Amino acid sequence: MSQTVDRALSILPLLAEGPADLGQVADRLGVHKSTALRLLRTLHEHGMVYRQSDQRYRLGARLFALAQEAMENLDVREIAHAHLVRLNESCGHTVHLAVYEENEVLYIDKVESRYPVRMYSRIGKPVAITVAAVAKLLLADLPEHERRALAEKLDYPMYTSRSTPNATAFLQELAKVREQGWATDLGGHEESINCVAAPIRGADGRVVAAMSVSAPNVVVTADELLTLLPLVRRTADTISGEYSGRNPAELK
Amino acid sequence: MSQTVDRALSILPLLAEGPADLGQVADRLGVHKSTALRLLRTLHEHGMVYRQSDQRYRLGARLFALAQEAMENLDVREIAHAHLVRLNESCGHTVHLAVYEENEVLYIDKVESRYPVRMYSRIGKPVAITVAAVAKLLLADLPEHERRALAEKLDYPMYTSRSTPNATAFLQELAKVREQGWATDLGGHEESINCVAAPIRGADGRVVAAMSVSAPNVVVTADELLTLLPLVRRTADTISGEYSGRNPAELK
DNA sequence: GGGCGTGTTGCACTATTTGCAACACTCATT
DNA sequence: AATGAGTGTTGCAAATAGTGCAACACGCCC
Secondary structure, eight states: OOHHHHHHHHHHHHHHTSOBOHHHHHHHHTSOHHHHHHHHHHHHHTTSEEEOTTSOEEEOHHHHHHHHHHHHTOHHHHHHHHHHHHHHHHHOSEEEEEEEETTEEEEEEEEOOSSSOOOOOOTTOBOOTTTOHHHHHHHHTSOHHHHHHHHHHOOOOOSSTTSOOSHHHHHHHHHHHHHHTOEEEESSSSTTEEEEEEEEEOTTSOEEEEEEEEEETTTSOHHHHHTTHHHHHHHHHHHHHHHHHSOOOOOO | OOHHHHHHHHHHHHHHTSOBOHHHHHHHHTSOHHHHHHHHHHHHHTTSEEEOTTSOEEEOHHHHHHHHHHHHTOHHHHHHHHHHHHHHHHHOSEEEEEEEETTEEEEEEEEOOSSSOOOOOOTTOBOOTTTOHHHHHHHHTSOHHHHHHHHHHOOOOOSSTTSOOSHHHHHHHHHHHHHHTOEEEESSSSTTEEEEEEEEEOTTSOEEEEEEEEEETTTSOHHHHHTTHHHHHHHHHHHHHHHHHSOOOOOO
């Protein structure tokens, strides 16, 4: 592993917390100012960091553009999008699409609720992995040992009284989810918000993504939301079919 | 400037085009496979790239998370958001917030139209810089020489017949925008979409961001959209006031 | 089982990066 | 004006850290 690159990349999460000046960056990296300067310069040339008017550094525009492009190239996302919109049109609630990647689950698409009350979430944001319905589906499909290892390693923040409290409970929940082929989150992340989710599978049957419908209590009760389950599952299955049907489009 | 970091960072835009295997990466970088491997490994450890099941590399999740965090830390964005939402509620159209950074203009916030017909755009996406109303405002405020230099350097794609055709026309347009303190884009990017935009200024009077309201012809005519101008300008001014009023919140 | 096309590792060489110390610059303070 | 503390910046010599090579380890197809 490359030390120089390692150091340079370590600067990014550091700047993500907020702007910092050269001295601060050097200190937190544990290197000499001049070294930090040269690393920052290289990052700058690539547009990864930006020097604002007060001389301090922040993350740069290229970063957004990259994240953007990367997202748009995801095949599942492309295939799923139209279906998500249609689902939103027929039920009106917020629809999410998420994938698992290296110990994180993240939203890669979202169609906003048509009701005035909206939930907070954002594409690209890592999901509350221990409680979100989509996360349960994605993790439930991991190979046994990987799933256990991950479960042990996670934190279990008690967002609400119904959050998953620990690894044991989590693994149990995952087993259930795996069994039934769908998942819910009933107020486990935010007291008043419920979700139902279904898995999207590739040709080999493995779960490649998960989608969910979320709505706050004030709009529909948990029971009412559950009546949408068949629709959500059907949508997910349609996407699965389309995804496994065609060979992953080779671009260019 | 650091060669190693330079090479490593060059991998990212390359992967943004689509997944690639080790050989391809090495070739396009012009380095030996083993070198490419080690760079990719380091990128991997930082979650910047991800190795998919077919062994090929793609951009990784951390990239999204970083872009995400960076965006949320922008003070203008935070201050403006509530006002954008309110504006959207009162007029129903899509509202955008954009900033300028190193030869690019990018959207940093967006409130979706409440009409069924939506326009395509996405937070983090670089804006069509030669035609977008927000871009004109941001560039019009650059110091003379920088503005000229940039204008010369740009491409002027003819998205529609009303797109800005060349540097001369662009500079002229910028002068006008600078003069009047607001800007429009009447079908310059997409034939049927119009925008009106107003600048958000910091305490020193410099333009720090720009906001716009966009709507397709099928919903309102350009003339009707222009009647919203006073409202847009008022909103922008309110945000400007709030932004220059408080000292930029030092976090942590 | 031989022949590809991958990705991976150990090693010797030297080019690249590093920390230092000295220098520039801006801003307060006196 | 002059001093000083706080920044960011550059040239240099030392050596660490990165490089390409060549050999190896796979998996896959014929």
